[in-house]
Amino acid sequence: MTKWWQKVLFFLGAAAFPVLVLESLARMNPLKALWWVVRDPLMFLTNLCLFAGVCLVLTIFRRHKVQASLYALVCLFCALLGLSNYYKITYRLEPVLVTDLTQMSEAVTVMGGGEFKINVWLFVLAGVATIAAIVLSCIFLKGKGKRTPLRLLTAAVGVALVVFIPTQCTFGHSNAMDRYDLVDHAEHSGCLYTAIASENYRHRQKIDNYGRQTVEEAYKGIQADVSPAHGEKTNIILVLGESFTDQAMLSRYVDFTDTLMPFYEQLMPECLTGMMYVPKVGGGTSESEFEVLTGMRSQYSYNPYTMGLPPINSVASILREKGYTASAIHWHVGVFYNRFRNHAMLGFDSLCTTDTTDMDFTIKGTYISDEDHFDSTLQQMQRTENEDFIFLITMQNHGGYNYSDFREKYGSDTPFTNQFSENTELNLANYCYLLRETDAALEKWIAQLKDYPEPVMLVYFSDHLAPFGKDVFEEMGIPLSGEEVHRVPYFIWSNRGDVQGQQDLYAYQLMPYALELAGLNDDPFFSYVEKLRREGVNQDETYELLSYDAIFGEQYAYKYAGLTPQNEHFQVGGEMDLSGVAAVQFGDRVYFQPLLSRPEQKYTLLVNGVETDKNYLTPTDKDITIQCVLYRNGSLANQSQTLAFHGTDDLLEKAQPMDHHALSVAKSAYTLEDDVWTKGYRVYRSKDSFEAGDTLLLAGDKVLLPTTPEGINTGWEYALDDENRLLISLPIDALNSRSGNDLQDYLKAHQVTLICFE
Numbered sequence: 001m002t003k004w005w006q007k008v009l010f011f012l013g014a015a016a017f018p019v020l021v022l023e024s025l026a027r028m029n030p031l032k033a034l035w036w037v038v039r040d041p042l043m044f045l046t047n048l049c050l051f052a053g054v055c056l057v058l059t060i061f062r063r064h065k066v067q068a069s070l071y072a073l074v075c076l077f078c079a080l081l082g083l084s085n086y087y088k089i090t091y092r093l094e095p096v097l098v099t100d101l102t103q104m105s106e107a108v109t110v111m112g113g114g115e116f117k118i119n120v121w122l123f124v125l126a127g128v129a130t131i132a133a134i135v136l137s138c139i140f141l142k143g144k145g146k147r148t149p150l151r152l153l154t155a156a157v158g159v160a161l162v163v164f165i166p167t168q169c170t171f172g173h174s175n176a177m178d179r180y181d182l183v184d185h186a187e188h189s190g191c192l193y194t195a196i197a198s199e200n201y202r203h204r205q206k207i208d209n210y211g212r213q214t215v216e217e218a219y220k221g222i223q224a225d226v227s228p229a230h231g232e233k234t235n236i237i238l239v240l241g242e243s244f245t246d247q248a249m250l251s252r253y254v255d256f257t258d259t260l261m262p263f264y265e266q267l268m269p270e271c272l273t274g275m276m277y278v279p280k281v282g283g284g285t286s287e288s289e290f291e292v293l294t295g296m297r298s299q300y301s302y303n304p305y306t307m308g309l310p311p312i313n314s315v316a317s318i319l320r321e322k323g324y325t326a327s328a329i330h331w332h333v334g335v336f337y338n339r340f341r342n343h344a345m346l347g348f349d350s351l352c353t354t355d356t357t358d359m360d361f362t363i364k365g366t367y368i369s370d371e372d373h374f375d376s377t378l379q380q381m382q383r384t385e386n387e388d389f390i391f392l393i394t395m396q397n398h399g400g401y402n403y404s405d406f407r408e409k410y411g412s413d414t415p416f417t418n419q420f421s422e423n424t425e426l427n428l429a430n431y432c433y434l435l436r437e438t439d440a441a442l443e444k445w446i447a448q449l450k451d452y453p454e455p456v457m458l459v460y461f462s463d464h465l466a467p468f469g470k471d472v473f474e475e476m477g478i479p480l481s482g483e484e485v486h487r488v489p490y491f492i493w494s495n496r497g498d499v500q501g502q503q504d505l506y507a508y509q510l511m512p513y514a515l516e517l518a519g520l521n522d523d524p525f526f527s528y529v530e531k532l533r534r535e536g537v538n539q540d541e542t543y544e545l546l547s548y549d550a551i552f553g554e555q556y557a558y559k560y561a562g563l564t565p566q567n568e569h570f571q572v573g574g575e576m577d578l579s580g581v582a583a584v585q586f587g588d589r590v591y592f593q594p595l596l597s598r599p600e601q602k603y604t605l606l607v608n609g610v611e612t613d614k615n616y617l618t619p620t621d622k623d624i625t626i627q628c629v630l631y632r633n634g635s636l637a638n639q640s641q642t643l644a645f646h647g648t649d650d651l652l653e654k655a656q657p658m659d660h661h662a663l664s665v666a667k668s669a670y671t672l673e674d675d676v677w678t679k680g681y682r683v684y685r686s687k688d689s690f691e692a693g694d695t696l697l698l699a700g701d702k703v704l705l706p707t708t709p710e711g712i713n714t715g716w717e718y719a720l721d722d723e724n725r726l727l728i729s730l731p732i733d734a735l736n737s738r739s740g741n742d743l744q745d746y747l748k749a750h751q752v753t754l755i756c757f758e
Contacts, residue, residue, distance in 0.1 A: 011052070011055065012048075012052075014055050014071065015048050015051045015052040015054075015055050016048055016051070017075065018051050018054075018074055018075050018077075018078040019044070019047045019048055019051055019078070019190070020033050020034075020037075021075055021078045021079050021082060022078040022079070022081055022082040022085075022190075022191060022192060023036060023082065023190060023191065024082065025079060025082030025083050025085075025086055026081075026082040026083075026085035026086050026089070026095075026186070026191045027086070028086050036187070036188075036190070039188075040188050040189070043188060043189045043190055043193060044190070046165065046168070046169070046190075046193060047190045047192060047193055049161055049165050050161065050162065050165040050166070050192070051074075052158075052161060053157075053158045053159070053160070053161025053162040053165060054074055054158065054162060055071070055158065056154050056155060056157055056158025056161065057155055057158035057159055057162060058070050058071060058158075059151055059154045059155055059158070060151065060152070060155035060158075062151075081096060081191065081192065082191065084096050085186065085191045089183055089186070089470055090469055090470045090471065094182050094183065094280065094283055094284065095182055095183060095185075095186040095191050095194050095195065096191065096195060097182075097195050097198050097199070098195055098196075098198070098199040166196045166200075167200070169193050169196040169197045169200060170197050170200050170201070171185070171197050171201060182194060182198065183281070183480055183481065184480075184481040185197070185198075207544065207545055207548050209545075210545070210548065210549070210553060211556075212554070212556045214545065215545060215546065215549045215553070215556040215557050215560075216556060216557070216560045218542045218545050218546060218557070219524065219546065219556075219557040219560055219561060220560075221542065222524045222525065222527070222528040222542065222546075223524045223561075225527065225528070225531065226522055226523075226524050226527045227522065227527070228522055229322075229519060229520050229521070229522040230519045231518045231519020231520050232455060232519070233322070233323075233324075233387045233455075233520075234387065234454075234455035234456060234457050234494070234496075234518055235381060235387050235388045235389075235390075235452075235454055235455060235456045235457070236319065236324075236387075236388070236389045236390070236456075236457045236459065236514070236518065237377050237388075237390045237392060237456065237457070237458045237459070238292070238315070238389070238390070238391045238392065238459045238461075238511070238514075239392045239394065239458065239459065239460040239461070240285070240288070240289060240292075240391070240392065240393045240394065240461065240462075240463050241394055241397070241438070241460055241461065241462050241463070242285070242393070242394045242395055242396065242397050242398045242462075242463060243397045243398055243399060243462070243463070243464065243465070243466040243467060244397060244438070244461075244462035244463075244466075244488065244489065245431075245462065245465055245466040245488065245489075246261065246264070246435075246489045247259070247260045247261060247265075247435070248489075249465075249487075249488075249489070253476045253477050253478055254416045254418055254428065254476065255416055255417045255418055256415055256416050257415050257416060257417060258413075258415045260415065260432055260435045260436055260439065261435055261436070261438070261439035261442075262439065263439050263440075263442060263443040263446075264438075264439050264442060267442070267446060267491075267493065268491060269500075270493060270497065270500065271491040271492060271493040271499065271500065272491065272492040272493075272499045272500055272501045272502070272503060272517070273489070273490070273491045273492075273501075273502060273503075274489075274490060274491075274502055274503045274504045274505060275487040275488065275489060275490075275504045276461055276462070276487065276488055276489070276490045276504070276505055276506065276507055276510060277483070277486050277487055277504075277505070277506045277507060278291075278462070278463060278464050278486055278487075278488055278507045279291065279297075279298050279486075279507065280464055280486075281464060281465055281480060281481070281485045281486060282399075282464055282465050282466070282467035282468070282469075282473070282485075283464055283467055284463070284464055285337075285393075285463045285464065286304075286305035286337040287304075287305075288461075288463040288464060288507050289305070289393070289463065290304050290305060291506075291507040291508040291510075292315075292461060292507050292508070292510050292511055293314040293315055293316065293346055293391070293511065294312050294313070294314045294315075294346070294508070294550075295314075295315075295508050295509070295511060295512050295525060295526050295529045296312075296508055296547045296550065296551065297506075297508050297547065304342075304551060305337040305338060305339070305342050308338060308341065308342070309341075309342045309345040309346065310345065310550075310551070310555065311345050311347075311555070311558070311564070311565045311566035312345055312346055312550055312551070312565055313347070313523070313525065313550065313558065313563055313565045314346040314347055314565065315389065315511045315515065315526075316328075316343075316346050316347040316348045316389060316391065317346065317347025317563075317565035317567070318347075318515070318523045318526065319387075319389040319520070320347050320348075320349065320389070320567070322387075322520065323386050323387065324386065324387045324388060324389045325349055325384045325386055325387070325388050325389070326347060326348045326349050326389045326391075326567075327348065327349055327350050327351075327352070327380050327388065327389070327390050327391070327574070328343050328348050328350065328351040328352070328390075328391040328392075328393070329351075329352050329373065329376050329377065329380065329390065329391070329392050329393070330351065330352070330353050330392075330393040330395070331353065331354055331361060331368040331372060331373055331376070331394075331395055332353060332354055332367065332368070332393075332395045333353060333354055333355055334351065334353035334354075334355045334356070334572075334632075339351060339353075340572055340632070340637070343570070344566060344567050344570035345565070345566050346565065347565040347566065347567050348391070348567060348570060349567060349569070349570065349571065350570065350571045350572070350573065350574040350575070351570075351572065351573075352376075352573055352574055353573075354368075355573075355602070355632065356572060356573025356574070356601065356602055356630060356638075357573065357600050357601060357602055358600055358601070358602050359372075359600040364396050364434065364437050365396060365397075365401075365406060365430065365433070365434050365437075366398070366403050366404075367395040367396050367397075367398050368395050368396065369396050369437065369441065370394050370396045370397075370437065370438050370441040370442070371437075371440075371441035371444065371445075373392055373394045373395070373396070374392075374441055374442070374444070374445040375445075376392070377390050377392055378448060378452075381452070381454075383597075383598075387454075396434060396437065396438065397431070397434045397435070397438065397466065399466065399467035399468065399469075400427070400467070400469065401426070401427040401428075401430040401431045401434075401466075401468065402423060402426045402427050402430065404430075405426060405429075405430070406429065406430045406433040406434075407429060407433075410433060412429065412430075412432070412433035412436070413429075414429045414432075415429075415432050416428065416429075416432070420475060420476070421475060423471070423472065424468075424471075424472045424475045424476065427468050427469070427472050428468070428472070428476070431466055431468070446458075446493070449495050450495050452495060455494070455495065455496055456494065456495045457492065457493070457494045457499070457514065457517075457518055458492070458493045458494070459490070459492050459510065459511070459514045460490060460491050460492075460493070461488070461489075461490035461507070461510060462488035462489055462490065463488070464488060465478075465485055465488060487504075490510065492514055492517065499517055505533060506533075506538075508529065509529060509530070509533045511526070512526040512527070512529040512530040512533070513530055513533060515530075516530045524561070525546060525557075528542070528543065528546075529543070571638055572630060572632060572637040572638045573598075573601055573602065573630055573637070573638050574598055574601070575597065575598070576596065576598075576601060576603065576628055576629075576630065576638045576639060576640040577596060577597035577598070577640060577641075578594055578595070578596055578626075578627065578628050578640035578641055578642075578643060579595050579596070579597060580595045580643065580654070580655065580656060581593060581594055581595055581626060581643065581651065581654075581655045581656070582595055582655055582656040582657065582658040582659065583651055583652050583655035583656075583657075583658050584657065584658040584660065585619075585648075585652060586696060586698055586701075586703060586755065587698065587701040587702065587703050588618060588619065588701070588703070589616040589617070589618060589703055590616060590617045590618070590619060590648045590651065590652060591615060591616045591658060591696065591757070592615060592616070592617065592626070592651065592655065592658065593615060593658055593757070594626065594628050594640075595656065596628060596640070601628075601630075602630060603628035603629060603630055603640075604628070604629050604630065604631060605626070605627075605628060606625075606626070606627040606628070606629055607624065607625070607626055608624060608625050609625065609627075615694070617648055617651075618648075619647075619648045619649075620647055620648055621646075621647040621648075621649070622647060623644065623645070623646055623647070624644070624645045624646075624647065624648070624650075624651060625642050625643065625644050625645075626642070626643045626645075627639065627640055627641070627642040627643070628640040658757065659757065659758040660755050660756060660757045660758060661755075661756055661758070662753045662754070662755055662756075663690060663691065663753065663754040663755075663756060664751075664752075664753060664754075665686065665690070665697075665726055665728075665747060665752050665753065665754050666744060666747035666748045666752060667688075668686040668687055668688035668726070669686070669687045669688075670684040670685060670686050670687070670728075670743055670744075671684065671685050671687065672684055673685045673727065679713075679714065680715065680731055680732050680733065681714060681715035681729050681730060681731050681732060682729065682730060682732060682735070683712055683727060683728070683729045684727070684728050684729075684730075684743055685721070685725055685726070685727050686725045686726040686727075686728075687725070688725070688726075689723055689724040689725055690720065690724055690725070690726050690754055690756075691724070691754075691756045692720055692724050693756060693757065694756070694757040695720070695754055695755060695756055695757070696754070696755040696757070697718040697726075697728070697752065697753070697754055697755070698751075698752065698753050698755060699750040699751075699752045700750045700751060702716065702750070704716050704717060704718045704728070705717045705718070706718060706719065707719050709721045709727055712727060712729045714729065715729050715730055715731035715732075715734070716729065716730070716731065717729045726754065728752075730743075730746070734746065
């Protein structure tokens with residue numbers, strides 16, 4: 001008969017096993033997990049109590065097979081959670097959080113677009129081990145226990161522990177309120193404890209004295225200290241330099257042989273410069289972005305973008321009230337951080353992403369170049385008559401940095417002498433190449449801004465340290481916690497040369513400070529943030545109260561002040577202005593092209609309210625309507641005005657001439673590709689290449705149907721192959737010959753011409 005102390009040891013072992021599985025896989029080292037047990041015994045016991053509760057709950061089931069199977073599933077959950085933590089910490093320098101459930105689609109998109117080195121066999125092994133545990137339990141554990149009051153009491157104690165322990169998982173109880181790194185929390189408190197503590201922190205932001213009267217009195221107090229705006233209106237460009245880490249910081253850990261950014265170093269004496277404290281290390285773009293735009297802190301696990309913003313007063317809404325056009329540009333997919341909705345809540349007029357444009361971009365490394373991003377700001381300023389506030393989110397320097405070797409791809413060098421591992425050397429060498437490209441793009445851009453006829457203030461900041469990955473950081477000797485790795489460079493430059501100096505600050509202080517320098521900081525909250533910065537105050541009850549009111553509360557301050565930051569007229573991809581159409585008639589078809597004020601805008605064409613991919617009409621005297629729309633996730637995101645015409649003759653009369661040029665195709669030699677007697681047509685391929693793009697093939701008044709090389713299945717069709725060689729399918733009867741040798745005669749006689757639209 002099993003003794004009581006043996007049962008206790010077995011029970012404690014059963015409770016400790018999933019904890020150790022989780023932490024061993026999260027650290028990818030069982031010895032590190034055991035060291036955690038010795039170093040932080042109270043945190044281990046807290047985790048142990050939670051899983052002890054789970055094990056006690058399982059005793060409610062009388063069948064041992066059911067208990068064992070459910071216990072195996074608990075272990076599988078811990079294994080998968082541990083592996084997920086390991087990879088998220090490795091690539092994102094952040095443990096798994098409860099709020100990650102809202103970003104599953106984004107995670108899939110990220111993993112699909114990058115070559116993350118995930119060992120799938122670890123996940124397979126975890127699944128196989130769980131299945132094996134279930135099978136073995138079914139074989140060796142037989143029978144069932146009795147339903148007794150003690151069994152019910154045991155299960156009730158388990159439920160109490162499962163409910164009670166999570167409420168005690170707080171940063172305060174782990175004596176870690178001074179830790180700003182969630183990785184540091186996970187190292188000391190355990191991954192599951194950190195996830196629960198983060199969620200508790202997010203839900204425990206309640207301020208004791210919160211109420212309408214308290215908030216209104218606080219807001220009245222800061223209103224009284226506001227000075228009127230006194231500065232000249234200036235275009236303001238705010239640049240989030242993705243993962244920008246300058247050479248000065250890297251030089252502490254790397255022995256460089258060359259200057260990576262000579263222009264950047266030459267520019268700094270002309271700027272106000274400093275280091276800026278950001279919330280996260282090697283990740284957390286949206287949290288740095290939120291702090292800079294709103295002047296509010298984003299702490300611990302609360303990611304306002306992920307959870308969805310309420311209407312929040314930001315630098316965009318503040319400047320829009322002054323008559324500025326507030327635009328955001330991000331040449332990447334718009335799925336991340338729900339930016340379309342969040343930027344509308346922040347008061348932007350528009351957000352342009354790769355989902356909204358058909359522009360041709362240059363790829364540097366893995367993502368769209370900084371030069372393309374910088375050029376877009378000039379294009380945006382030229383579109384508007386009033387002053388611009390442009391928030392530019394770059395992508396070029398985004399991690400990871402080991403998808404390919406830029407030394408082979410671009411002929412770059414290895415500008416350091418350190419003897420690193422192959423992976424670390426590749427990451428660092430690739431990143432150095434990207435910094436050089438940023439420097440070249442910045443030099444060109446600054447030269448253009450210097451010549452810009454209007455005042456321009458450029459505020460450039462990094463969102464976080466370059467995400468090299470945990471292993472690379474450790475090899476380079478860069479710490480993963482502490483204040484140093486939270487500090488990133490920023491600078492403020494003006495084409496009027498009136499901004500210089502040195503000032504370190506926090507991310508949430510950047511734009512209140514910049515608006516103060518521009519003489520435009522008359523918003524009460526932003527003005528108060530700047531006042532606290534000047535006085536060196538980092539903790540303030542009024543600031544916390546008004547921040548809570550804006551993010552979590554009833555927004556009493558906004559109601560009192562009459563602030564409505566949300567932009568009801570926010571436009572995905574910018575204003576979709578359809579000014580007219582260009583058109584031309586060939587034979588029995590009227591070809592037309594919508595004329596958008598932004599020619600590069602992506603759109604779906606509606607003719608008479610019906611979606612179509614055809615840009616031609618057959619002649620008609622019936623009314624015609626033409627409209628351009630943009631869909632996102634199946635929903636209407638933007639639309640132009642509707643143009644109406646009384647038939648195709650009216651359309652041709654009101655349209656601009658459609659730019660095109662004609663190319664004779666008779667001069668090229670052709671090879672017979674397919675002689676389909678059963679279907680009555682032949683296919684010929686030219687030996688010369690022709691222009692690609694929007695084309696049309698005419699044989700006299702006959703219009704041939706465009707298709708793909710694989711799609712030709714009848715006569716009177718054409719296509720361009722991968723080398724832009726022309727494929728023509730003609731009916732055998734039209735050639736008047738069974739030999740097919742008279743193709744050239746046919747092409748000349750019928751003046752077969754390729755029309756290329758511009």
